Amino acid sequence: MYAIDFEYDGQYLSDYGFIICDFDYSNSTTTADAGSKLSFEKVSRNGGKKFSLTNTTYEECVSTEFDICKNPDLYDYNERQISNDEYRDLMRWLNRREFLKFQVFDEDDKERDTCYYNVSFNIDKIKIGEKLYGLHLTMESDKPFGYGQEQYVSWNFSETSMVKILSDMSDEIGYIYPDMIITCNRSGDLSIYNESLDCRMLIKNCSVGEIITVKGDAQIISTTYRNHNICNDFNYEFFKIGNTIDNRNNRISVSNPCKIVISYSPIIKDTP
The missing domain is CATH 2.60.120.860 (Jelly Rolls)
Structure with missing residues (x-):
């Protein structure tokens, strides 16, 4: 799935006139983790010829990184710089001290995805020529998995x-x-x-x-x-x-x- 919009705490990225994007065009091939990372605790048996599983735990919560920018279908090139007010509004919405419901939308029909997470974001500025054109979001969740509806x-x-x-x-x-x-x-x-x-x-x-x-x-x-x-x-x-x-x-x-x-x-x- 290629996501262009998301919902967070009942509001949508598109409500702010922004979309999910990628500011790095040098590499069109990406890889993604599959499933939740597990740690396997084992004990040796028969002189190390066999290992028995004693416990399994999740190693980390779900996290990911992506960029956002103004929707080029809504703004001319000269209007795509992010103003101070727009930046503050986005920070107030996304950079929260609590985990809130997050889910993404499909590119083609924007149907609600079947999976959601409880997350918050750390945010970095993306500047071109000292002007703010995008934000880099690091998503942190509270669990090693997501939830269905x-x-x-x-x-x-x-x-x-x-x-x-x-x-x-x-x-x-x-x-x-x-x-x-x-x-x-x-x-x-x-x-x-x-x-x-x-x-x-x-x-x-x-x-x-x-x-x-x-x-x-x-x-x-x-x-x-x-x-x-x-x-x-x-x-x-x-x-x-x-x-x-x-x-x-x-x-x-x-x-x-x-x-x-x-x-x-x-x-x-x-x-x-």
Whole structure:
């Protein structure tokens, strides 16, 4: 994909009259890293004839560098110098002390890419003859991978014998903790079980009409019923979904009738 525009914190580069560009025309061939960099920890066996894998960790977060300049389709050659006000506006937008949502757009139809990152930027000036014509952006993210667009499923478990299937679309083999909104339709203890991962989240003493919210990544659970001491009634096994190399399906069942809304952003290792 050849990107010409991007979105950052709900604003677009094109809103500022700029595009993604490359000020170095000496080399038309580029290479790009594929996937997330892993570090493999191994121990020697049989006198060094074989090594066993003991642990695998990510080495670094996703980062990249690119240039931006005024869109030549909008500005004449004499208008392409970046003014002080334009520079300050771009710095205020991009050079932030927090990680915010970033995604790029395709050159042909500008359709939203399937992958986004949480990033911020360091910025260098690109000057020609002491005049500012471009900015060099160094993007730093908070994770070694990106995310796909958020996925939602909504189920009404009217009977405890019902089994629902959720397909985990992540590129990463393993598991993640999704967000959940649970509306209880019967009083009593409620367990939500993922047979595929043998994961059972148990919440005791639920009431009819009670709404329980679970923030999976932050590991936070809350309820709309003030009289429900959910901290004492929770087994602290947060619900998780996952996949293996052979199977993406999660078989989910409940012990009490309820409505469940599950949302998650699948992990995306890389885009073409």
